[in-house]
Amino acid sequence: MSQTDRKIGFIGLGIMGKPAAKNLVEADYELLVNDVRDDPVEELEAHGAEARATPREVAADSDVVITFLPEGKHVRQVALGEDGIIEGIDAGQVCIDMSTIGPRAIREVAEEFEAAGVEIIDAPVSGSEEGSKDAWMSIMIGGDEETVEDHRELFEVMGGNVVRVGGTGAGQVAKVCNNMIAAAEMTSLAEALVFAEKAGIDQGNLVDAISGGAAQTWALDTRAEDMIAGEFEPGFFASYMYKDLRIATRDGEEYGVPQLITSTNHELYKSLEEQGRGDLDFAGIMTLYEDLAGLD
Structure with missing residues (x-):
């Protein structure tokens, strides 16, 4: 069976999942989709996908199932709950979870799946909504090496940097490390920009001055201009x-x-969430x- 002959189930059509699903359709994969919201499902149907009413139905009609969900509780419900994937998937099939839920959570789900003869790959991503649309986001993979290689073409349709980090849960470890660094970049940049303003320095001039030097970061390259303008349209929600x-x-x-730095950043983002600003970009x-x- 060629890669594109596989029927792909795709559950979770959010800010990152929806464009990734569209990329699979555009690569000629037959896609079966499900989401708790009607609008993105209808949008994918108009794009060439088929809809299924439940995760169980998606799994029953697919060769491979992909989940792309917000939190661990959603993954557990979709994977193991009533009308969940486990009720429709056959032994020998593969489920790929692209959510960010942490290594402990994915290993717990994997244990349940493995008892049913189903193999799981954890493949969380890093990149904005634009990265998902343009298929240049990084995909950090944990799973059996042979199984991962058997699905590499599928991953490469969705991401530009596809790396198997290790066994089950390793992708989640890499994603946690990625976001520890991303949060540190963002809070440091915010702190520096506010420092500049309080010190009477034009923030745009500051960015021009430090670009290309030791302070060059992803946050500086992609978010500084919007931060100065006070524009926080979400590419990755603060929540x-x-x-x-x-x-x-x-x-x-x-x-x-x-985790001296990460624990401080956790408290900063907790405060932002409690102030009702979790729907802003994390910048x-x-x-x-x-x-x-x-x-x-």
């Missing part, structure tokens, strides 16, 4: 970063890892720093 930092601090405690942490500094 998602808060969720991911909860995973990082929880698992860091379990592993005995010192919206700038607004919290401005409040703390007494800036309008």
Whole structure:
């Protein structure tokens, strides 16, 4: 069976999942989709996919099932709950979870699936909505090496940097590390921009001055201009970063890892969430720093 002859089930059509699903349709995969919301399902149907009413039906009619969901509780419900994947999937099939839920959570789901003869690959992603649309996001993979290679073409349709990190859960470990670094970049940039404003320096001139130097980061390249303009249209929700930092601090405690920076960033994003700003891009942490500094 060629890669595109496989029927692909795709559950979760959110800010990252929907464009990834569209890329699979455009690559001539037969796609069966499901989401709790009608609008993205209808949009994918108009794009050439077919809809199924439940995760169980998606699994029963697919050769491979992909989930792309917000949190661990959603993955557990879709995978193991009533009308879930496990009720429709056959032994010998593969489920690929592209959500960010942490290594402990995916290993718990994998244990249930393996008991039913189903193999799971964890493949969380890093990249904005634009990265998902343009298929250049990074995909960090945990799973059996042979199984991962058998599905590599599928991953490469959705992402530009596809790396198997190790066995089950390794992709989640890599994603947690990725977001620890991304959060540190973003809060440091927000802090520096507020410092510049309070010190009477034009923020745009600051960015021009430090670009290309030791302070060059992904955050500086992709978010500084919008942060200065006060524009925080979400490419990655602040509430998602808060969720991911909860995973990082929880698992860091379990592993005995010192997390002085990550724990502080967790508290900053918690405060942003509690102020009702979780629907901003995670660069919206700038607004919290401005409040703390007494800036309008």
